Amino acid sequence: DIQMTQSPSSLSASVGDSVTITCRASQSINTHLTWYQQRPGKAPKLLIYLASTLQSGVPSRFRGGGAGTDFTLTVTNLQSEDFATYYCQQSFDTPYTFGQGTKVEVK
């Protein structure tokens, strides 16, 4: 199975900050990398797929990048609704696997 490792596991930030979350795959997954946002008690929300394609309706302050084994999710001008947990997921091969999550908290 392909292992997905996110870092950091949590971070503290303020409204208006920029934050970057990293996701590393245990083998090359080309660009088959997806990012989700999850708020407490809610289902995950698709933000970015194919590493850098912004899902319809998602604000442009969310940006994904990377290929191969190393990927990033950057959120610029952090808004109050962005404080949540973020997960990466590979879809290069089944079983699809998720990172352990990164919680973005209010500083």
Add this chain to the structure above:
Amino acid sequence: EVQLLESGGGLVKPGGSLRLSCAASGFTFRSYSMNWVRQTPGKGLEWVSSISTSGSYKHYADSLRGRFSVSRDNAKNSLFLQMNDLRADDTAVYFCARDVNTWNDALGAFDIWGQGTVVTVSS
């Protein structure tokens, strides 16, 4: 409104069975591959299974193959997950989720999720 609604969760004893359902509305169900994903506080998000548009192709997490079975009824816009020989570590919130792409171009990225149904396996 595009929507997925899971049902069928509950409390079951170890070794028991449950059948989860997911009712789709607001989109052409037969055009999308569908998935089950579960979440626990300890293990996070875990992909469970996927099924192709026609139901011909099915994939499972290695640890679940043989105990879980996915199916769909395109005429009734419904997705199912039959879970047998349930164990304590199957306790989770189970989500159904739609692939972002249609037909044979499934990407394994999930754009529409249900609200989840809770499965608790305990004696």
